[in-house]
Amino acid sequence: MNIIITGASSGIGFALAKLYANPNVTLGLIARDSKKLEIITELCIAKGANVYVAAIDVTDGEALKSWLLDFDNQFPINLLIANAGIASTLNKNDLNESWEKINEVLNVNLYGVLNTIYPIISLMQSRNYGQIAIVSSLAAYRGMAISPIYCASKAAVKSYGEALRSRLKNNGIQVSVICPGFVQSNMSDVYPGNKFMMISSEKAAKIIQNGLIKNKACINFPFPINLAIKLLCFLPDKLADQLLNFFTYSKY
Ligand SMILES: NC(=O)c1ccc[n+]([C@@H]2O[C@H](COP(=O)([O-])OP(=O)(O)OC[C@H]3O[C@@H](n4cnc5c(N)ncnc54)[C@H](OP(=O)(O)O)[C@@H]3O)[C@@H](O)[C@H]2O)c1
Numbered sequence: 001m002n003i004i005i006t007g008a009s010s011g012i013g014f015a016l017a018k019l020y021a022n023p024n025v026t027l028g029l030i031a032r033d034s035k036k037l038e039i040i041t042e043l044c045i046a047k048g049a050n051v052y053v054a055a056i057d058v059t060d061g062e063a064l065k066s067w068l069l070d071f072d073n074q075f076p077i078n079l080l081i082a083n084a085g086i087a088s089t090l091n092k093n094d095l096n097e098s099w100e101k102i103n104e105v106l107n108v109n110l111y112g113v114l115n116t117i118y119p120i121i122s123l124m125q126s127r128n129y130g131q132i133a134i135v136s137s138l139a140a141y142r143g144m145a146i147s148p149i150y151c152a153s154k155a156a157v158k159s160y161g162e163a164l165r166s167r168l169k170n171n172g173i174q175v176s177v178i179c180p181g182f183v184q185s186n187m188s189d190v191y192p193g194n195k196f197m198m199i200s201s202e203k204a205a206k207i208i209q210n211g212l213i214k215n216k217a218c219i220n221f222p223f224p225i226n227l228a229i230k231l232l233c234f235l236p237d238k239l240a241d242q243l244l245n246f247f248t249y250s251k252y
Helices: 011-020 034-046 061-074 099-127 148-171 201-213 223-232 237-249
Strands: 002-006 026-031 050-055 079-082 130-135 173-180 218-221
Touching (some): 011 034, 011 201, 026 061, 099 148, 099 173, 130 148, 201 218
Parallel strands (some): 002 079, 026 050
């Protein structure tokens, strides 16, 4: 089995790489930090996996495409996990996100995902098999004042993944959208609000792997936060905003 994971140098991507590593797997691991990639490479090799790493920024579409096509030429990709992402959060009294930050988040979280997936779709279509997993977030379901552009970027990739799933199913390609709640990682370490029901990256990776085995359309977790965010969408917007702000910033 040949698997690509972007954002494999830390957090959820790191845990996924470790989980998938076994003697029957060739892993292509992508992130910017080559030192951290060395750590995950050693761990995966110790578990018997064949590992190729690339220190590539997912916003560099040409470099990513060229590396992915080269990898796919030797190891036709079975599973492509577009996981790399960054956050942008605001404290209660911050004015707004900067234009630079907005561009950075969209470039990584939206265009980075497209740069990862797009070059491989037609190859999977020609083979009539393949699985694509897009890491979005439960934040995709409702815009939150703590992270406006992050929520928007995650809503965009969620929507894209849902559309791709329906579009590609006749080509034998499976597409899942992954929407985690709070997961322990470098990203959540700097989140300024409350982190309800946070789970470890290892537990998140296991839930994701199980969901992908079942070819679930949406892999949303944990269940109570998934339910809460969906119920929130039925409330009048004013009440939903008040509740979100209260639960997000209540420790301040
Ligand atoms: N943690 C949570 O609570 C949570 C909740 C919902 C969704 N998510 C999503 O889960 C995914 C993984 O996040 P995480 O929590 O594991 O955070 P993390 O520990 O900060 O990991 C993010 C990964 O993305 C990589 N990355 C960031 N920018 C990149 C770029 N421009 N090019 C290539 N790689 C890049 C990072 O590697 P380098 O820095 O080495 O490039 C790192 O490997 C993200 O898409 C995030 O939005 C996380």
